[in-house]
Amino acid sequence: MEAGAMSAGAAVHDEHHHGPPPANRSSRVEPQLLGMLLFIISEIMVFGAFFTAYFFIRVVAGDQWFPVRGHALPVAVAAFNTAILLSSSLTMHWAQTSIKNGNRFGLKAGILSTFLLGSTFLFVQINEYIHIGFAPHDFAQASVFFGLTGLHGAHVFIGLTLLAMVTVRSWRGHYTPAEHRGVEVPGIYWHFVDIMWVVVYTSVYVL
């Protein structure tokens, strides 16, 4: 009935549907998931470009990595920040698992904790930038450092924006065990932000 009505160009009046007409679906993948999938793939390409610059400086050009000109990276602070971000993924998973099982307390506590932990990570990172002692334009290694960590920080900010919306909606009583895509999709994004941080931390701070 839907296909026939659309091909005829007639407006479909469905008393149960609110908002604009449903978008055309040409993929078996759910639109929301497909959108996040394509977005994350493009993000992997962006990070790939920045890692290429890192690889070029460190491997191809053979330049010395940190410490450079007396400046060392705060590995311990970044390790603490890594623990915070990994914990936020745990709480995110807790929130998602909770709503799947109809546990509203777990959803609210989990998503709020995730948001607070993510905010703490960003706050610590900004504080690190203020006290690190060098600027992006000082030397090539600094440019790559700020480029990679700054790009990641921007993604954390985007994630926090999504999480803020999910937190507000969770506390307003939205989401059900059957319909919680609004928790799942930001959750996938958040775990990817965490995965990228593990890669950035390992290559920039540790190795």
Place this chain on the structure above:
Amino acid sequence: MLNPLRSEDEAFRALLWVVGVAAVIIAIVLIARALF
């Protein structure tokens, strides 16, 4: 086959996998640097 883009659960497991692999790589590199 783990598809981290299929669900939050798989994305979380992919994260755990990446953390494990990173820990192994770090351990190998640091031990190699200490020995050679």
